[in-house]
Amino acid sequence: xxxxxxxxWLVARRELRQRGxxxxxxxxxxxLLVAVALGVALPAILSRHAKPERVGYVxxxxxxxxxxxxxxxxxxxTRVTVVHEPDAAAAEAALRSGDVGVVLVPDREVLVKQxxxxxxxxxxxxxxxxxxxxxxxxxxxxxxxxxxxxKGIALPVRGLQPPSSPLGNRLTGLFTVVLVWVLISxxxxxIALGIGEEKSSRVVEVLLAVVRPxxxxxGKVLGIGLLALAQxxxxxxxxxxxxxxxxxxxxxxxxxxxxxxxxVFMVLGYAFYxxxxxxxxxxxxxxxxxxxxxxxxxxxxxxxxxxxxxxIYANGANAFYHVLGFLPPTAPIAMPVLYAAGDVPAxxxxxxxxxxxxxxxxxxxxxxxxxxxxxxxxxxxxxxxxALRREPAEAR
Amino acid sequence: MSSLELELxxxxxxxxxxTALDGLTFGVPAGQVFGFLGPNGAGKTTAMRAxxxxxxxxxxxxxxxxxxxxxxxxRKFGYMPEERGLYxxxxxxxxxxxxxxxxxxxxxxxxxxxxxxxxxxxxRGREDARVDGLSHGNQQRAQLAVxxxxxxxxxxxxxxxxGLDPGGVDDMSGILAERAAAGVTVLFSSHQLDLVEDLCExxxxxxxxxxxxxGPVADLRRxxxxxxxxxxxxxADGRWARMAGAxxxxxxxxxxxxxxxxxxxxxxxxxxxxxxxxxxxxVEHFSYxxxxxSEVFREATGASVGQAEAEHAGRxxxxxxxxxxxxxxxxxxxxxxx
Numbered sequence: 120x121x122x123x124x125x126x127x128w129l130v131a132r133r134e135l136r137q138r139g140x141x142x143x144x145x146x147x148x149x150x151l152l153v154a155v156a157l158g159v160a161l162p163a164i165l166s167r168h169a170k171p172e173r174v175g176y177v178x179x180x181x182x183x184x185x186x187x188x189x190x191x192x193x194x195x196x197t198r199v200t201v202v203h204e205p206d207a208a209a210a211e212a213a214l215r216s217g218d219v220g221v222v223l224v225p226d227r228e229v230l231v232k233q234x235x236x237x238x239x240x241x242x243x244x245x246x247x248x249x250x251x252x253x254x255x256x257x258x259x260x261x262x263x264x265x266x267x268x269x270k271g272i273a274l275p276v277r278g279l280q281p282p283s284s285p286l287g288n289r290l291t292g293l294f295t296v297v298l299v300w301v302l303i304s305x306x307x308x309x310i311a312l313g314i315g316e317e318k319s320s321r322v323v324e325v326l327l328a329v330v331r332p333x334x335x336x337x338g339k340v341l342g343i344g345l346l347a348l349a350q351x352x353x354x355x356x357x358x359x360x361x362x363x364x365x366x367x368x369x370x371x372x373x374x375x376x377x378x379x380x381x382x383v384f385m386v387l388g389y390a391f392y393x394x395x396x397x398x399x400x401x402x403x404x405x406x407x408x409x410x411x412x413x414x415x416x417x418x419x420x421x422x423x424x425x426x427x428x429x430x431i432y433a434n435g436a437n438a439f440y441h442v443l444g445f446l447p448p449t450a451p452i453a454m455p456v457l458y459a460a461g462d463v464p465a466x467x468x469x470x471x472x473x474x475x476x477x478x479x480x481x482x483x484x485x486x487x488x489x490x491x492x493x494x495x496x497x498x499x500x501x502x503x504x505x506a507l508r509r510e511p512a513e514a515r
Numbered sequence: 516m517s518s519l520e521l522e523l524x525x526x527x528x529x530x531x532x533x534t535a536l537d538g539l540t541f542g543v544p545a546g547q548v549f550g551f552l553g554p555n556g557a558g559k560t561t562a563m564r565a566x567x568x569x570x571x572x573x574x575x576x577x578x579x580x581x582x583x584x585x586x587x588x589x590r591k592f593g594y595m596p597e598e599r600g601l602y603x604x605x606x607x608x609x610x611x612x613x614x615x616x617x618x619x620x621x622x623x624x625x626x627x628x629x630x631x632x633x634x635x636x637x638x639r640g641r642e643d644a645r646v647d648g649l650s651h652g653n654q655q656r657a658q659l660a661v662x663x664x665x666x667x668x669x670x671x672x673x674x675x676x677x678g679l680d681p682g683g684v685d686d687m688s689g690i691l692a693e694r695a696a697a698g699v700t701v702l703f704s705s706h707q708l709d710l711v712e713d714l715c716e717x718x719x720x721x722x723x724x725x726x727x728x729x730g731p732v733a734d735l736r737r738x739x740x741x742x743x744x745x746x747x748x749x750x751a752d753g754r755w756a757r758m759a760g761a762x763x764x765x766x767x768x769x770x771x772x773x774x775x776x777x778x779x780x781x782x783x784x785x786x787x788x789x790x791x792x793x794x795x796x797x798v799e800h801f802s803y804x805x806x807x808x809s810e811v812f813r814e815a816t817g818a819s820v821g822q823a824e825a826e827h828a829g830r831x832x833x834x835x836x837x838x839x840x841x842x843x844x845x846x847x848x849x850x851x852x853x
Contacts, residue, residue, distance in 0.1 A: 129616055137605060321600025325661060328567035328594045329617050331586075495569060 126330055130338025131345065134313070138346055147305075148350055155357045160365035171198035172244055175210045175222035175230075179203070183255075188223065191251050195244040221245045226256055288377055289431050292459020294358070295381030296431075296452050298351060299388050300424050303451075306347045306389065307396040308413060310339060314400030314494075315409045323494055332491035337483075340393045347389060380468050381455045387472065388451025391479040392420065398486035401494045419448035427456040436462045445471050447478025520545040520700045521566075521669060526575035528561055528724075535561040536572070537724035543702050543717075548688075548695045550715035550732075551704040552808065554820045556827030558724035559704040560597050563673050567594055579669065590618050593667030597674050597704075599658045601646045608633065608642035611660050618665035625664075632660040636690075652683060659690070670694055672703040676711065688714045708808035708820060712736070720812055722823060727815045736805035738778075738814075742767070743785060745792050746774040746800035755795030763788055774800060 138144055174188050180203050192199035202219050204210035210222040214232050221244060222230040229249040258265040317323045317335075326335060355378075399412045423443050430436040436444075436457055443453040444463065454471045457463045519542035528536040535558045543549045551559055564570035566577055567589055579588045601610055608629055615625035633639060636656040641649065646657060655678070662670060670691075676684050691714070695701050705711045708720070712732055719729040728735060743764070747755055753775035756766055764779040779785060785803075792798045806814075813819050818826070 126617065129613070133613055136609075137602075316603070320603055321596070321598040322602055324564075324569055324596040324598065324600060325594060325614065326617070327569050328592070328596075329586075329590060 123331075123334060126334040127338040127341065130330065130335055131342030134339055134342025135346055138309070138343065144346070148353065151350065151354055152357050155354050156361040159358055159361045164365050171200045172221065173200050173202050173219040174244075174248070175202050175204040175213055175219040177204045177207055177210050177222065177224045184223075184225070187251055187255060188248065191244060191247040194251075195247045197244050199244070221248060223248055223252055225252065288459050288461065291377045292381070292456050293427075293431050295377065295385070295455045295459070296424065296427050298354070298381070299385050299451055299455070300420070302347050302351060302385060303388055303392045303420060304417065306343050307392050307417070308410070310343055310393050311396040311400035311409045311413045312406060313339060313343070314397050314490075315403050315406040318401060318494055319404060319406055327495065332494060333487045336394070336397050336487055336490050340390070340397060344389055344393065348386075351385065376465065377455070377459045380458050380472075383472055384451040384455050384475070387475045387479055388420075391447060391451065391475065391482050392416070394479070394483045394486040398489040398493075401490040419446075420452060423449035423452040427452055430456050430460050430462070436460065445474055447475045447482070450475045450478075518544050520580055521702065522578040523562060523566075524576045524578065526562060526565060526577070526724075527573045528558075528565070528570065529573060534724055536565075536575070539575070539721060539724055539726060541719040541721075541726050541729045543700055543719075545700050546695055546698050547717055548691050548701045548703070548715045550711050550718035551702055551721070552708050552711070552718050553704075553706065553721040553727070553812075554823035554827065555706045556824065557706075557721045559706075559721065560673055561724075562721075563594075563671055563702075563704060564596075566671055567592065569596075590665075591668045593662035593665065593670045595658055595662040595672040595675060597677075599654065601654070601657060601661065603647035604645055606643050607638065607646060607649070607657055610646060611657070611664050614661045615664045618667075620665050628664050628666070629660070632664050636660055637686075651678070652680070655679065655683070659687070663690075663694070668699060670699055670701045670703075672701070674705060675703050676705055676707070684710075706820070706824070708812060712808045718808065720808065720815070722812070722816050728811060732808070733805075735808065735811050737803070738806055738811070740764070740778040740781060741785070742804045742806060743777045743779060743788055744774050744800060744802055744804045745777065745788060745798065746772065747792050747795045748797045748799050750796055755792060758791060758795075763791075776804065 172192070174192075176184055176188065178184075180201055185201050188199055188201050202213070204213060204219075204222065207224060210219070210224070210230065213219045214222055214230055217232075220231070224230060229245050229252065231245050317326070323335075330338075395416045396413055399416050400409055402412050403409055426440055426443070430440055440453060441457065441462070443449040444457045444467075445454075450471045454463070454468055454475075458465075458468050521543040523542070524540050526536045526539040528534075537558075539558060539562055551563070553559055561570050565572050566584065568584075568586075577584045582588070605613075608626075611629035611633065612622075612625045615628055616622060620628065630642070633642060636659060638653060638656055638660070641653065646654060649657060659672075659675070662672065672691075675687055675691075679687060691701050691703065695716075703711075703715075712718075715732060717729070717731045718735065720727045720735075745756070747753075751773040753766070753769040753773055756769075756775040756777060762780055763783050764777040767776040767778055769775050777788065779788070789798065789801055792801065809820050812823075816823065
């Protein structure tokens with residue numbers, strides 16, 4: 120094995136072994152996996168166990184009537200039970216008492232307790248019921264219409280704006296962004312703390328007598344990165360398994376492209392930020408100073424993360440967020456969001472990933488430079504300008 | 516001097532206004548315990564760090580077996596830095612093993628060597644203990660194990676005796692002697708010149724980043740003007756010695772009991788001193804006396820080790836004050852210009 124690779128791997132393996140074995144890691148992994156499983160499966164399980172909607176039918180319940188109501192239930196994704204109501208007065212009473220949720224008075228109307236504002240003609244059970252029952256009456260009165268309906272009578276629907284991405288995609292995008300965010304902030308601070316520990320315990324001097332600073336830096340980022348990757352893979356696996364097992368709509372509507380883009384940017388984002396975090400960690404002499412140094416490094420990420428919610432829940436991103444999607448510090452979060460929301464074509468994702476990769480290489484170089492210049496300096500916190508200077512830097 | 520294994524040649528290093536190394540040159544022979552001595556602040560740590568490339572040099576070269584020291588050579592070196600450091604939360608055996616593998620040992624032999632050294636250094640049974648759970652003394656031993664585990668050809672120890680109790684000093688010097696006997700070149704530093712003079716075969720003493728003297732301890736302690744201690748019964752003032760001319764030697768001191776300490780003039784015959792003494796009365800004591808290394812230092816530099824350290828401390832503080840003064844001055848000048 121090439122010596123550079125061997126040394127880097129030895130450093131990485133130590134990180135893997137030491138951190139993978141800690142109780143904190145075991146507990147946090149279990150907690151995260153359980154949280155993912157519950158987050159995916161619970162809504163699906165709850166909706167399946169929801170009580171069927173009781174639908175009153177005024178008059179004798181014929182087979183055709185039952186079929187119509189059940190069809191409406193299927194379209195509205197609600198389980199239904201048909202209840203016979205002798206007359207309109209009894210049906211109203213049952214509605215008021217909550218015994219039934221909706222009443223169909225054949226050929227006349229659909230009764231509910233209260234019409235919610237602004238639901239329009241959407242896919243709620245009363246609306247679907249009203250439309251189906253209306254169609255039934257139309258077919259009775261105009262026999263030709265029934266024939267037309269069999270051939271398909273719907274007109275094409277044309278949108279003035281490009282289609283927006285479905286909610287499922289946006290949710291997958293959100294899931295990706297949260298993962299990237301959690302990954303970078305949790306493991307990034309671990310890297311900074313780990314480097315702070317090596318510096319403050321002075322073990323780094325023994326290490327640097329035989330390991331190059333770059334090997335030490337890359338090994339650390341790699342080792343912790345592999346651990347993070349394993350944890351993420353487990354989370355994604357649980358997401359998929361729990362999703363399919365519970366029949367969650369989150370999984371069914373997941374677009375593979377979004378997951379792929381998310382994965383690429385997760386690795387890029389991790390590499391970009393974690394080398395930066397390593398450099399930040401090397402600036403301090405005491406571990407307690409690490410957080411204060413890491414904070415400014417995290418700022419672009421925080422901005423992109425906070426704004427990502429507006430993109431996911433609003434219709435389309437503004438120009439500013441599009442710009443963020445192409446800047447290496449913000450792209451790891453902004454680009455998966457833009458892609459998931461359907462705001463950018465795939466080629467732009469590729470361009471952004473390439474920019475981000477180039478930025479990461481640049482960042483790694485700068486970080487390695489800062490790191491090797493400051494890792495052996497003790498005393499107070501080192502200012503960035505000092506660390507960037509070419510002047511070699513030892514305490515004595 | 517062909518058997519020099521490690522050579523430091525013209526090392527120079529400045530940090531701002533402070534000169535840490537000022538053309539330091541000396542060589543360390545193979546298979547010896549070699550003391551690298553000097554007051555605090557003389558530049559010992561910088562020089563040792565430079566051997567490992569941990570401190571960079573403005574000028575000069577460090578050679579191992581005639582070749583400039585590089586990564587390849589450093590893997591055969593063992594290092595115990597002045598500021599001790601191990602991973603606090605890592606288990607002892609794993610930690611020693613880790614450093615062995617970093618020095619190119621295969622996993623199997625790394626583990627065996629780590630176990631061997633833990634046993635040799637009295638840490639058997641503590642293999643699974645976290646380093647931060649060890650006593651201070653045991654942490655020192657663990658640090659030594661890290662330096663020794665890969666069976667280095669050169670052992671560099673920065674102040675290995677600092678903070679050790681007398682038993683610890685004995686253990687440490689025993690191990691250094693044993694390694695040297697096994698053919699390892701051992702270089703260690705100390706600012707306590709007299710404490711270590713019996714532990715090493717040869718020394719280099721430095722001051723202000725420059726070599727003061729170097730050579731076998733026995734030669735240095737005798738000096739080029741051997742020292743005689745002579746006492747004549749009934750002569751408490753050592754009057755007899757004043758009869759001796761400068762061609763014989765100079766009186767360094769007359770002790771309370773009348774012992775006269777004379778540094779012989781180069782090439783002078785000690786027996787003529789004895790004759791003079793006997794002429795004055797019965798000679799009760801007549802012997803060569805070795806100098807302490809601290810005296811060697813004082814003779815060569817004109818200052819005691821303590822004075823040198825105080826001066827260094829003052830110089831460092833003075834530098835800080837000077838910088839502050841300059842900054843204030845610049846501020847005023849800028850203010851005036853505005």
